[in-house]
Amino acid sequence: MNSTTKKPTTAFWVIGVIALVWNLIGVMAYIAQAYITDEALAILPEAEQALYRDIPAWATAAFAIGVFAGALGCIVLLMKKKLATSIFTVSLLGILVQMYYNLFQSNAMDVYGPGGMVMPILILVIAIFLVWYSKDLGKRGVLS
Template sequence: MSFWIISILAFIWNIMGVLAYIGQAYMTEADLAVLPEAEQALYTNVPAWATAAFAIAVFAGTLGCLFLILRKKWAKNLFFLSFVGVIVQMVYNLFISKAMEVYGPGGAIMPIMILIIAVFLIWYTNKSIYKNWIS
C-alpha cells in the first residue's frame, strides 16, 4: 500500500513542478509587470540552459513517476535524468542568479526540498527494484 501512496504523491508533486515550469515559461508581460522589480529581473534574465534544466527536471520526474506507477524499471533512469536537471537548475538558482539576494535565506528552502525529494525518488526506485515491486 505504501508503494502506491508514495508513487501517487510523487506523481502529484511532479505535476506541480510541470505546472510551475509552464507558469514560468509562458509568463505574460502582464503577469511579469505585477511582480516586484527585483523578481522581474530574475525572470527576464534566466538563460536558456537553466530553463532547459528546469524542463528536464520536471518532465523527466513526471515520466519517472508514471513509470513507477506502471511498475517499470525505466523510472530509475528518468529519476536520475530529473536529478541531473535539478542539480543544474539549483546551481543556477542558488549560485549564479541573484535569487538568494531577492528572496533571502528562506529562498533556499524549496530548492533544498526539491533536491531531497529527487534523491529520495532515486533511492525509493532502487529499493522497489531490489524488492521486486517493479520490473
C-alpha cells in the first residue's frame, strides 16, 4: 500500500460530493420504481403503466447494481481508495445492461420520444466520467 498518497484538491471533494448526491438520487429513483404502489401506478398514463409492469427482473437488478454501486463507488472515492475504480466499473456495467433494456427491449422510446434520450445519455456520460476520473486519480497518486 502506498503511504505517500497526494493530497486531494478542492475539486476532488466537490466532484466526489456532487457525484455522491447524483448517485443517491439514482438510488431514490430505483427505490421509487421498485416499490411503486398500485395507487401511484394508476395515476400514470396507460403506456407508462405498461412500462413499469413489464420490466423484467434482470433489468431491475441491473438498475439496482448501477445505482448502488455508483453510490458505494463515490463513498470509496471520498475515502481515497483505488477500489473506487472497480466499483464504478461495476456500476457502469449495470447501467449499460439497464440502458440496453430501456433502449432496445422496451418501448420506452415510443412512450417518451426522442426527449427520453437525454437522461440516459447523461447517466452514461457521468458513469464513464467517474470510471475515468477515479482511474486518473489512482495514476496521479491521490487514491491508495
